[in-house]
Amino acid sequence: MTFHIITIFPNIFDSYINESILKRAQEAGVVTIVMHDLRKYATDKHKTTDDTPTGGGPGMVMKPEPIFNCLKAIREKENPDFKIQKKSKNIFFSESSPILLMTPRGKQFTQKDAQTFASKKLNSVILICGRYEGIDQRVHDYMIDSEFSIGPYVLSGGELPAVVITEAITRLLPGALGNPDSLIEESFSKKLALAGAERSAGEYPQYTKPSSFSPTKELELTTPEVLLSGNHEKIKKWRNQHSQ
Ligand code: SAM
Numbered sequence: 488m489t490f491h492i493i494t495i496f497p498n499i500f501d502s503y504i505n506e507s508i509l510k511r512a513q514e515a516g517v518v519t520i521v522m523h524d525l526r527k528y529a530t531d532k533h534k535t536t537d538d539t540p541t542g543g544g545p546g547m548v549m550k551p552e553p554i555f556n557c558l559k560a561i562r563e564k565e566n567p568d569f570k571i572q573k574k575s576k577n578i579f580f581s582e583s584s585p586i587l588l589m590t591p592r593g594k595q596f597t598q599k600d601a602q603t604f605a606s607k608k609l610n611s612v613i614l615i616c617g618r619y620e621g622i623d624q625r626v627h628d629y630m631i632d633s634e635f636s637i638g639p640y641v642l643s644g645g646e647l648p649a650v651v652i653t654e655a656i657t658r659l660l661p662g663a664l665g666n667p668d669s670l671i672e673e674s675f676s677k678k679l680a681l682a683g684a685e686r687s688a689g690e691y692p693q694y695t696k697p698s699s700f701s702p703t704k705e706l707e708l709t710t711p712e713v714l715l716s717g718n719h720e721k722i723k724k725w726r727n728q729h730s731q
Pocket of ligand 1: 588589590591592615616617618619620621622635636637638639640641642643644645646648
């Protein structure tokens with residue numbers, strides 16, 4: 488799956504996407520992450536991507552043409568015969584390549600959304616990162632499939648949301664994680680929720696070695712005895728009792 492991230496700050500992602508799981512997933516050929524510098528698609532010599540709000544008001548608004556040009560370039564690279572979809576609500580609609588706009592007003596992105604995107608065998612996902620006061624409404628109305636928020640707060644740009652969504656989807660793709668069993672035991676894991684019997688590892692308190700740790704002479708921080716007992720039934724019961 489290819490993630491196309493459209494932004495005016497393409498270098499903001501460098502260190503994050505080239506470490507850990509996203510790095511491994513790219514090296515393993517599970518995903519490709521392509522940054523698109525929106526300024527390259529601006530139509531004037533100053534490479535302007537924003538302008539004042541029509542009708543007045545504070546701040547600046549992202550212009551529609553650079554976003555249009557960038558989306559068109561992505562579609563034409565995917566398919567040289569691509570034609571604007573005059574009959575679709577999204578003129579860039581493609582079944583196998585949804586266009587997601589990052590916005591605080593959007594639907595809150597959940598693990599279920601990540602699972603849906605990961606299971607669809609998509610060719611690509613396109614994420615548009617806003618900046619300034621927002622984005623010209625014509626982008627919302629004609630050039631995207633969905634608007635997603637990563638939470639009920641306002642960030643300065645859509646770059647962090649885009650990378651959050653990219654990572655949440657990537658780690659669910661076959662071959663992305665070193666140990667795929669990690670997914671089964673995770674918070675919001677559908678498998679465990681459906682099984683109903685056992686809690687997921689994200690829900691109960693977890694401990695590792697040493698079982699006793701003394702930061703000062705007077706203080707001993709211990710692991711619950713039951714977890715050291717080797718009795719799986721008792722451990723399961725304790726975890727269920729202590730789940731959040
Ligand atoms: N004026 C806008 C408002 O009040 O909703 C806020 C714009 S914000 C400063 C600039 C950009 O950051 C947005 O266009 C969006 O792309 C991104 N953004 C900010 N918070 C976000 C969130 N919680 N989830 C997704 N995107 C967000």
